[in-house]
Amino acid sequence: MADKPRIGILGMGTMGGPMARRLVESGFVVTGYEPDQARAGKAKADGVTLPPHRPAWLRPPDMVPSSLPDVATVRRAYEAADGAIAGARASMIFIDVSTTGS
Secondary structure (H helix, E strand, O other), X not given: OOOOOOXXXXXXXXXXXXXXXXXXXXXXXXXXXXOOHHHHHHHHHOOOEOOXXXXXXXXXXXXXXXXXXXXXXXXXXXXXXXXHHHHOOOOOEEEEOOOOOO
């Protein structure tokens, strides 16, 4: 059986937190980023690996869903110098499931 893809989730709030927890329960390796300490603590308790800064994945994930509160935060999470795109490799898949306007 092939290894499950590694997942990196940006945002552990109302949508991202339960997604991360369910993925961990299903046997996926999940690495996440959440600046809110309470949400980060909950995600860590649920089995999500949280690096010390965004998104500093030791092993880049195969897929990165994000669930963030607004367009500006989505843009920063992906486009900042230390954002998700900076550490991307050709085969990574990015999926934004944030409920934001354009």
